[in-house]
Amino acid sequence: MNMKNNTSLESLDILENPTQEEVMKEYILKNKPVLIRGVVCDWPAYKKWSGAEFLQKYGGVSVLTNRQVKPDGPIESKEFTLSCYLQYIYETTDDTPYYLTDWSFSAVFPELVQDYNVPEYFKNWLRRIPDEKLIGNQIQRWIYIGAKNTGTIMHRDFLHSSSWNAVITGAKRWVFYSDNETENVYNGDVDAFNPDLTTYPNFSKAKGYTCIQKPGDMIFTPSLWWHQVKNVEAGISINENFINETNINIVANNYINNCIGESVELDELIKIHIPEIYDV
Ligand SMILES: O=C(O)CCC(=O)C(=O)O
């Protein structure tokens, strides 16, 4: 990873076994990202999802993976069985490997949701939406599985919701930039891991945070924060986007001003399940 041009990356805060109050008061209510240790290790998923039993049960399911070899090039898709894909991520020599990013597993295997226990501070009104409605709507929860060097370009999350992400196996490098840095990250156009400072000179002024997330670590990404992620080791992670009283103002303003009308189905789901959006 080339970070030599970026002089203003600070280490992200790390909390070891924090109390609910600490996470809520110091991070969620302040809309600040953080890495949390000591939560995921107690989840059944942490032991089960990389084991033989998991593979035996789910290995035959087919998953759709994607890659984009050139920044402006086409997105290529490839279907694998989960067991072939899990072999691929450890063995591939592809320069740009295929990445599984939006496997809406809970619509197909609802029992997998029982394998993880989300702390109360990540309360999620999106969970009111039935799992079978999630497919195609790009909401709520995904398992990510990727080879070394796969990753996600700079972005903010869906509907300006917040998210948590837990690494089960592998490792991820994260960078975060607050909403105040939107101009310096060129609305997400810059590649923070290999910045083109001729095209994006102000990126050198952007103040960001970085961390490496390892197995058992959970990341909190607040609403509106830009983030870019690279898998520095192949592995499996799980992610949920959430909306609750801590970010409803941001989500509602964005939704009402920018999102209504884009998808009739999503508008309907929001109206039924998250009416708070219209109360703000
Ligand atoms: O792991 C990744 O590639 C992206 C994760 C992400 O963007 C998120 O959890 O919001």
Ligand SMILES: [Fe+2]
């Ligand atoms: Fe994200």
